[in-house]
Structure formats: C-alpha cells, structure tokens
Amino acid sequence: DVKVTQSSRYLVKRTGEKVFLECVQDMDHENMFWYRQDPGLGLRLIYFSYDVKMKEKGDIPEGYSVSREKKERFSLILESASTNQTSMYLCASSFPPEGLSPMNTEAFFGQGTRLTVV
C-alpha cells in the first residue's frame, strides 16, 4: 500500500510566521504535489515536483515555496503566513508510467493538514 504521510493533521499559526508543512511518501514516487482545498473551489495546485530539486508552479503559487531535497520528502513553505492561507492542505504523489506525462496517472493523497492562521 502506498503511504503518503503529512507531518501534522492540525496546525494553528500566527500571521507573519514562517510555516513548514512536511510530506513523506514511501513508494519511491517521482512526482509529488501540494494542493489546497477550499469549499466551493475544489483542489487547487500550488506546486509540484517531478524529481529531486525540481519544482514547477501550479495554479496558485503566490505566497508559497517548496523544497524537494530528497525523493521521498516534499515540503511546502509559507514564508509569511497570512489569514487568507487558512485552508486544508493536501500532499499527493504519483509514479509516472514510462512514456506518460507526470499528470497522466493516479495520485495518492496524504490525510491533509488543516492550517489556521490567526
């Protein structure tokens, strides 16, 4: 079974704090993703990575950065947390079959981190 684990289930941070959300997968997947989930907006892609030290911006990268120093770990960083970043954050990973785009395959999600910025 694929396991994608996010370091925290719930987090409360203050405005202006630097926040780290950690995600680890144990299946040697090439691709990792960070999404935020908000009511009525679905899942929006923040950043993704298809290899160590590689990253690409998603739909809503402003206010976020990421780090992929090791294949199994993908970190989302809020440089200076703001109240509009209060949300559910979901990490996902996938293994691209040879010849297929990184996006053309099943994504396995972590359990989510509910972040509240006060």
Add this chain to the structure above:
Amino acid sequence: GENVEQHPSTLSVQEGDSAVIKCTYSDSASNYFPWYKQELGKRPQLIIDIRSNVGEKKDQRIAVTLNKTAKHFSLHITETQPEDSAVYFCAAPLAGNQFYFGTGTSLTVIP
C-alpha cells in the same frame, strides 16, 4: 478550477437510484480523466479513470463515459447506497503540466 467545470455542486438521490456527475474541460489535448471520491474527513482516493482512447469504462456500479468531441466526461453510479455519500472530484491534465480538479460534487444518498 475554471479549466475544468463540474456539475452539479450538490446532488441528493434516493438509495437505489442512479447518480450522474458531469465535467467539461477546455484543453482538447487532455487525454486522462480520473475521478476521485473523498469521504468526510478522509483523503481523496481514485475510484475510476479513463484514457482518451476509449469512450466508456465500467467497474461494478460505477462507470465513466468520455465524449472527446464535446470535451466532457461523466461519472455514473448505479444502484446507489448510503456509503456512496461523499464528495466526488473530476480532474484533467492541461497544457504545461497543469493538472486541474473540478470544484467537487457533494453526493448524498438518502436511505
């Protein structure tokens, strides 16, 4: 996101009836269309997917149909049961390696 539109946003059906959720996409180059189910408080999980070289795929009570000409695909759940109650998301890859999800459909199956 706006590149993948999903309807309806909420859906209530009687147990045993069918449920249909529809998504439209904008990029004609998209070639992979998954559906995810998210139960309350749990992570999204893939329930079925279809690639552009087929028009329909079935797995027991769930099926997905794809109309590439019209750029829409639909999830069909037959003989619905209370455990089908969840939020369902469609998704489609778009140009530039963006992978967009629909805004979700909250399905309630009434016993």
